[in-house]
Amino acid sequence: MAGHSTYVPAFGFTRWLDKRLPILRLTHDTMTTYPTPRNLNIWYTFGGILTFCLGVQIVTGVVLAMHYVPNADLAFNSVENIMRDVNYGWLIRYMHANGASMFFLAVYIHMFRGLYYGSYKEPREVLWILGVLIYLLMMATAFFGYVLPWGQMSFWGATVITSLFSALDQLIPHLGSAITSWLWGGFAVGDATLNRFFSLHYLLPFAIAGVVGLHIWALHVPGNNNPLGIDVKGPQDTVPFHPYYTVKDAFYLSLFVILFAGFVFFAPNFFGNPDNYTPANPLVTPTDIVPEWYLLPFYAMLRSVPQKLIGVLVLVGALVTLFFVPWLDTSKVRSCRFRPLMKQLFWVLALDCVMLGYVGSQGADAALNLGGMQLPLVWLARLGTAYYYGFFWVLLPLIGRIEKTKALPESIAKSVLGATGERT
Amino acid sequence: MRHAFPLLALALGLSICGLAFAEDTSAPLPVKHVQWSFEGPFGTYDRGALQRGFQVYKEVCSACHSLNLVAFHALAAPGGPGFTEAQAKAIAAGYKIPAEPNDKGEIFDANGNRLTRPGILADHFPPPFPNEEAARAANGGALPPDLSLIVKAREGGPDYVYSILTGFSHKPPTGFKVQDGKYYNPYFAGRNISMPPPLAAGSVSFADGTRSSVAQEAHDVVTYLSWASEPTLEERHRTGFEVMAFLVLLAGLLFLAYRKVWKDEH
Amino acid sequence: MATATKPEPTRRDFLYIATGAVGAVGAAFAAWPFIDQMNPTSAVLAMASIEADISSVQLGQQVVFKWRGHPLFVRRRTPKEIAEARAVSLSDLPDPVARNANLPDNAPATDANRGSKAEWLVLVGVCTHLGCTPTVSTPQAPQGDYGGWLCHCHGSQYDTAGRIRKGPAPQNLAVPPYSFLSDTKIKVG
Numbered sequence: 001m002a003g004h005s006t007y008v009p010a011f012g013f014t015r016w017l018d019k020r021l022p023i024l025r026l027t028h029d030t031m032t033t034y035p036t037p038r039n040l041n042i043w044y045t046f047g048g049i050l051t052f053c054l055g056v057q058i059v060t061g062v063v064l065a066m067h068y069v070p071n072a073d074l075a076f077n078s079v080e081n082i083m084r085d086v087n088y089g090w091l092i093r094y095m096h097a098n099g100a101s102m103f104f105l106a107v108y109i110h111m112f113r114g115l116y117y118g119s120y121k122e123p124r125e126v127l128w129i130l131g132v133l134i135y136l137l138m139m140a141t142a143f144f145g146y147v148l149p150w151g152q153m154s155f156w157g158a159t160v161i162t163s164l165f166s167a168l169d170q171l172i173p174h175l176g177s178a179i180t181s182w183l184w185g186g187f188a189v190g191d192a193t194l195n196r197f198f199s200l201h202y203l204l205p206f207a208i209a210g211v212v213g214l215h216i217w218a219l220h221v222p223g224n225n226n227p228l229g230i231d232v233k234g235p236q237d238t239v240p241f242h243p244y245y246t247v248k249d250a251f252y253l254s255l256f257v258i259l260f261a262g263f264v265f266f267a268p269n270f271f272g273n274p275d276n277y278t279p280a281n282p283l284v285t286p287t288d289i290v291p292e293w294y295l296l297p298f299y300a301m302l303r304s305v306p307q308k309l310i311g312v313l314v315l316v317g318a319l320v321t322l323f324f325v326p327w328l329d330t331s332k333v334r335s336c337r338f339r340p341l342m343k344q345l346f347w348v349l350a351l352d353c354v355m356l357g358y359v360g361s362q363g364a365d366a367a368l369n370l371g372g373m374q375l376p377l378v379w380l381a382r383l384g385t386a387y388y389y390g391f392f393w394v395l396l397p398l399i400g401r402i403e404k405t406k407a408l409p410e411s412i413a414k415s416v417l418g419a420t421g422e423r424t
Numbered sequence: 425m426r427h428a429f430p431l432l433a434l435a436l437g438l439s440i441c442g443l444a445f446a447e448d449t450s451a452p453l454p455v456k457h458v459q460w461s462f463e464g465p466f467g468t469y470d471r472g473a474l475q476r477g478f479q480v481y482k483e484v485c486s487a488c489h490s491l492n493l494v495a496f497h498a499l500a501a502p503g504g505p506g507f508t509e510a511q512a513k514a515i516a517a518g519y520k521i522p523a524e525p526n527d528k529g530e531i532f533d534a535n536g537n538r539l540t541r542p543g544i545l546a547d548h549f550p551p552p553f554p555n556e557e558a559a560r561a562a563n564g565g566a567l568p569p570d571l572s573l574i575v576k577a578r579e580g581g582p583d584y585v586y587s588i589l590t591g592f593s594h595k596p597p598t599g600f601k602v603q604d605g606k607y608y609n610p611y612f613a614g615r616n617i618s619m620p621p622p623l624a625a626g627s628v629s630f631a632d633g634t635r636s637s638v639a640q641e642a643h644d645v646v647t648y649l650s651w652a653s654e655p656t657l658e659e660r661h662r663t664g665f666e667v668m669a670f671l672v673l674l675a676g677l678l679f680l681a682y683r684k685v686w687k688d689e690h
Numbered sequence: 691m692a693t694a695t696k697p698e699p700t701r702r703d704f705l706y707i708a709t710g711a712v713g714a715v716g717a718a719f720a721a722w723p724f725i726d727q728m729n730p731t732s733a734v735l736a737m738a739s740i741e742a743d744i745s746s747v748q749l750g751q752q753v754v755f756k757w758r759g760h761p762l763f764v765r766r767r768t769p770k771e772i773a774e775a776r777a778v779s780l781s782d783l784p785d786p787v788a789r790n791a792n793l794p795d796n797a798p799a800t801d802a803n804r805g806s807k808a809e810w811l812v813l814v815g816v817c818t819h820l821g822c823t824p825t826v827s828t829p830q831a832p833q834g835d836y837g838g839w840l841c842h843c844h845g846s847q848y849d850t851a852g853r854i855r856k857g858p859a860p861q862n863l864a865v866p867p868y869s870f871l872s873d874t875k876i877k878v879g
Contacts, residue, residue, distance in 0.1 A: 059724065063724055092723060244686065261668055497732065
């Protein structure tokens with residue numbers, strides 16, 4: 001809650017600084033005394049984890065950029081130089097590649113947390129929108145980054161995704177081709193494309209950092225939501241951020257880093273695609289072009305429609321949908337803890353995204369063997385896409401009106417400590 | 425009704441596990457699974473296998489396949505075949521590297537042959553062909569891929585490469601037409617592979633006296649190629665163990681600190 | 691309402707201090723790869739040592755090799771050049787130290803201390819003033835007054851043992867670590 005600052009500079013230097021640039025005051029107010037609901041659970045630690053991930057990606061990325069060469073003839077070998085000859089280059093590269101996967105793992109948990117507890121609802125709509133913006137910037141950054149090693153998947157993934165814009169030719173003749181050749185800097189993905197993708201890949205993370213600053217600011221104005229979804233009523237509902245949440249965030253971050261280290265040191269190519277260890281060849285298309293796992297659900301949506309332009313609109317629409325969530329949900333109750341019907345639909349959405357991800361990972365012609373009958377996976381993709389859209393555009397508005405919600409607790413403190421005020 | 429959606433999702437999820445390959449004799453066989461000394465979190469490269477594998481690469485594979493990303497000094501680096509620097513230097517000197525222009529600016533001798541110089545530690549393994557076109561011309565139009573990353577560049581990794589190398593002994597099923605100029609290998613996509621069987625029993629006589637069956641040669645060269653693809657594996661596993669131990673300690677301390685801070689709240 | 695029991699502050703503080711210390715140590719170990727990655731790579735280090743074939747160097751001639759990114763002068767001195775170098779007394783030298791990596795740091799800059807064989811001079815071709823490459827002096831095209839090298843950037847002049855005699859350069863041209871592998875091959879670095 002944006003309240004009165006209690007910071008009192010204790011030393012001569014800190015008094016002097018506080019009058020000129022109150023940065024210590026800002027730290028004190030936002031990270032030390034900041035009143036935080038006392039009932040935040042593990043799912044609320046992912047904001048801090050995401051900040052850590054952004055830091056890791058920037059530090060490892062800047063260091064990789066000291067050795068990487070963004071030229072189509074040299075890029076692949078420059079990455080291998082990093083892996084083989086640069087001191088600890090293998091470690092920094094694997095941290096960066098696996099860090100991207102960890103970043104998306106954390107962001108999906110973070111987003112689903114927001115959906116479940118109604119953290120997007122009034123008065124946190126702008127917080128949610130900034131978050132969606134960060135997510136889109138992350139997707140763009142990851143897309144550009146994956147092109148840089150200039151492997152087969154780098155090249156052909158870039159070709160497929162940039163070619164999507166040519167679908168616009170159906171709306172306005174020549175517009176799509178003009179856009180794609182503008183993106184490519186040529187007649188196909190090539191050296192010009194690689195260079196500009198490198199520049200943008202270096203730039204966007206700092207844009208992300210800026211939007212993250214706004215995101216945290218937009219959080220601190222109304223204050224954190226909490227698993228009960230009810231407002232903080234007074235100081236008895238909160239604890240100071242430090243030491244309660246600094247230590248809690250640090251602990252859960254350490255668990256996250258253990259998982260991260262597990263991948264980096266013992267399964268560094270688990271998330272990757274072997275085809276990207278083959279240098280890019282514009283004349284040979286890999287048998288299956290697959291993006292990285294975190295883009296697979298949207299890839300499945302794109303391929304669910306045979307018509308190119310509609311497929312693109314379905315993909316873009318799925319992302320644009322996220323911006324409208326605060327207004328699509330009509331429920332007066334925030335948290336799914338008290339929304340029994342929405343809770344189940346939420347879990348179906350989660351499974352739906354996993355299913356779409358699986359479909360996205362398979363070939364375009366893949367099919368399920370159901371007791372002798374072949375079910376093309378594309379029908380699962382269509383079902384999954386329909387549910388995705390239906391969830392946001394039909395169910396969210398509808399369920400809020402018809403659902404019988406459970407009774408909300410009186411306050412956070414009462415809920416945590418029990419009605420008599422004794423610890424439960 | 426309440427449970428309909430989750431149950432439907434569950435049913436779909438379970439049936440995904442029933443995904444089966446179509447009956448198709450041109451679909452490749454699943455790869456053979458072999459025990460590798462370097463698999464698992466504590467895996468290391470078997471030094472003997474690396475040195476024998478290097479011998480197989482040098483005497484058999486390097487006739488067609490380059491190893492562009494591997495430098496001679498890597499042969500003496502920790503975590504690798506374990507040659508001494510002197511041995512690696514001698515290996516390097518045994519190779520002919522295209523020479524820089526001489527004082528007259530020439531790179532060919534009077535007979536039109538490329539001028540060469542002996543290799544040094546800093547050089548990489550020289551390719552058998554000067555360019556892709558020459559490689560294709562010498563191999564019936566097919567391009568033998570560079571092997572520096574082959575183990576990481578193929579689904580199935582070392583098992584796949586091993587299966588290909590030992591798969592030539594399979595005879596094609598009746599009715600299967602092997603394309604002209606190709607060979608039957610059931611582990612290769614489409615089962616027609618351009619590479620003739622490269623290994624035969626006894627084609628390499630190992631310096632350490634190991635019997636050179638096809639399986640042995642394949643096992644050793646795949647170990648060597650796995651090292652070529654991932655030379656820092658041993659350092660990665662070692663560092664990983666230390667990092668994990670540290671992180672578990674730190675997580676433990678943070679957990680205790682967390683409980684201590686929250687003991688009287690909540 | 692929380693009724694806070696007060697555990698001994700020392701026990702609680704020790705845990706926090708221990709945790710913080712372990713975290714700090716971890717951070718230091720984690721920082722090291724990011725610093726070390728800027729050190730020369732193994733590809734660069736593999737070129738730290740070269741073997742130069744000097745069989746083509748004529749008497750009175752200099753051949754320039756590349757060593758660690760710098761020019762390496764290999765000069766085959768004539769008896770006249772050797773005699774000239776030996777005739778110089780140490781007190782005439784602005785820099786009386788040998789600057790020979792194969793000898794102790796304080797070895798004097800006698801001609802004998804500038805190389806293992808009198809006929810061969812192996813020097814790092816980097817002017818000790820601000821790093822330009824000096825031009826070699828030959829009988830056909832003399833450079834400077836001392837028969838050795840002249841640096842055209844700011845006028846430093848070196849003698850036939852590569853020692854600074856005149857001009858702003860503070861030190862003699864450096865002699866790198868080197869040894870003769872045979873009469874026609876030297877290993878440098």
